[in-house]
Amino acid sequence: MVFSSMTYLFVFLPMVLLAYFIAPPRARNMVLLAFSLIFYAWGEPVYIFLMLMSITVNYVFGRIISNNRANHSRYAKLNLGIAVGWNLLALGIFKYYPFVSSQLRGMGLKFIPAMKLILPIGISFYTFQAISYLVDVYRNKIRVQRGFFKFALYISMFPQLIAGPIVRYEDVEKQLTKRKVTLAMFGNGGEYFLRGLIKKVLLANQLGALYVQIESLGAAHASVLTAWLGAFAYTFQIYFDFSGYSDMAIGLGKMFGFRFPKNFDYPYTASSITSFWRRWHISLSSWFREYVYIPLGGKRVSPRKHVRNILIVWMLTGFWHGAGWNFVLWGLYYGILLLLEKYVVHDRISRHPWPGRILTFLLVTIGWMFFVHTDFSEMLTYVGHMFGVGCTFANATTGYFLRTGLLVLLLGMFFSTPIFHRLNEQFAVKYYTTSIAIRIVMFMLCIAALVYQSYNPFLYFRF
Amino acid sequence: MGEQWDIEKRRQLYIWVFQAVALTALFAFVWFIAHEKKYKEVDVPQLVADMSTITQDEWHEEDILSLKRRFGLAANDFAAVGYFGPNSNMDAAELLLVRVKEKSQIDAVVEAMKNRVAYQCTCFDGYGEDQMALLKDARYLTRGYYVFLIISSDATSVEREFLKQIEP
Structure with a gap:
C-alpha cells in the first residue's frame, strides 16, 4: 500500500488511528502489529510469510546470541554468522539471484537455473534492521528483546517498513515498551506527514512527469540543455520522492509515539560529496559505516587499505540499491569521488563553499543519470547528450521544456533548501490561523492531484 | 554435572534443529514462489x-x-x-x-x-x-x-x- 493513495489516506490511516487510540495502552503494540501486517500483505500477500519467517528467525537467533555471548562467545559468534548469513541469503535470493543467474547464463553457464522472482517490497530495509539488531545484541550494545510481538513490531512497523528510514533497535527500544503521544506530538507528526505528502504529490510527481517527457524524446529532439533539464528534474524528483516518504514515515511514527531518526538534511545544499552523503539517506550511510566500514578498519588503516575499504563500502551501497551494473557503477562513482576529496582535494572545498555546492550538485546530478538508466547504452546516450555528444546545445524542444518545466524546477530548487523551512516556521508563529488554512488548502490540492494522477509509487519502493 | 551436560547438549541440539528448519523453510518458500502457477511472459x-x-x-x-x-x-x-x-x-x-x-x-x-x-x-x-x-x-x-x-x-x-x- 502506498501512503499517497486514497485507500491509505481515507480508509487505512483513519482505521489504524481509531483502533490504536481506542485500544487500551497495553494492546496498542498488537494493534500496530496487526495493521502493519495487513499493510504489508496488501496487494502481495504471499510475501508476508517471508517476513514472518524473518521475524521468527531473527528473534530466536537474537535470544541464542544473547544467552551465549558471555560464556560461549565463539558459539555466539557462530550463531551471529549463521543468522546474518540467513538474512543475506534471503536478500540475495530474492533481490540478486535473477540478476546473477542471468549474468552467469549469459556467460555460457546454462546449467544455472533461471528464476524470475518478484522482489518482496521493503526486504532491503527490514533485512538491514534485523542484521543491525543481531550485531548490536552480539556487541552487547543493546539488551535482547524477549517479547516476540514487540520484536515483530520493530521489524514490521508499517510507517517505515517499505522504504525506511532504517531504524536501529536502540533508537526505539524504550518506545516499544513505553511511549506517550501528546497532542503536540501528534500534531507535529501530522505536519510532517502533510509535508511529505506535498513533497511527493505536488513536487516529485510533477518533476517525474517532466523527466519522463524528456527521457522519452527521440534523438532528433535531443540537446545539451534539454538533457540537463531532464537530469535536474530527476535529481529533484528523487529527492522529494524519497525525503517525502521519510517525512511521512517520521510523521506517522510521531503520531504513534515513536521518534524515528532524521533521514535527510537538505542534501543538495552540501558543499562536498562527503557532506552530501552525511545528509542523504542518513540511516543507510550510517548503517554501512557502523556495520561494514568500521569493521573493515575504517580510516585507521594504511592508505591502501583505506582506499579498499571505501571502494568496498560504496560498491555495496550501489549494489544495495538494486541488482544491476548501473548501481555498482553509481556506487563506485561515489567511491572514487570521495577518494578524490579525501586524498587530492582535501579541505580546499570547505574553504570555498559556494563553488563546492555547485560542483557537488552537478556531480550528484550526473550520478543520478547512472542510477536511473539500467540500460548502459541508454545511459551513455543520455550522459553523452548532457555533454554535447551528437546533439546541439539547444533547439525548439528546449524552448518548450523551458516554458513548461522551468517553474517546477525552480520550485524544486527553492524547496530543497532550508530557506523555505525557516520562512514557514516564522510565518506559522506570526500568522497561526492563516498558516493552518494554508495547510488545509495544500492537503486539498494533494487530494485533487491524487484523484488525477491515479498511481503514485515511491521510487525507493523498488529497492 | 552429568545432568548439566545433558541439558547443555539438548539445548544445542534444539538450536541445531532450529538452524536446519530456518534454512529449509527459506528454501521451501523460494521453491513455492518459483513454482507458483505463472502465466507466460510475453512481449x-x-x-x-x-x-x-x-x-x-x-x-x-x-x-x-x-x-x-x-x-x-x-x-x-x-x-x-x-x-x-x-x-x-x-x-x-x-x-x-x-x-x-x-x-x-x-x-x-x-x-x-x-x-x-x-x-x-x-x-x-x-x-x-x-x-x-x-x-x-x-x-x-x-x-x-x-x-x-x-x-x-x-x-x-x-x-x-x-x-x-x-x-x-
Missing part, C-alpha cells in the same frame, strides 16, 4: 500489436506520453506496457495491456482504466451511440501480473486471443 507491445490486427482500423499504436495523459500511468513504473488508442477523437476503441512489477500495482491500474472509460463515457454520452456501446462493453482482465483493458467491436475475440497467448 507485451508485440502481443498488443498482434491483437490490434483482429479488428482492422479501430486503433493505432500510442506513445507513453499518451498513456500518461489519458490514464495517469507512467510506463516506467511497470514491467511492460502496450497501448493502442483510438484512431480519432470520435473513436472509442482502445487496448491497454500492462504487466505490473508487483501485484500491489494491479488495483491502481484497474482504477486508472475505469477512470479512463468513465471519462470517455462522459464525452460520448448523449450523441455517440456506437461509442457508448463499446465503452459499456469494456473488459478488464487480470491474470497473474497482467492487467488488460479491451474496448473493441470484437472484444470477445481479442480476449480469447490474449488468454491463449498467456496461458502456461
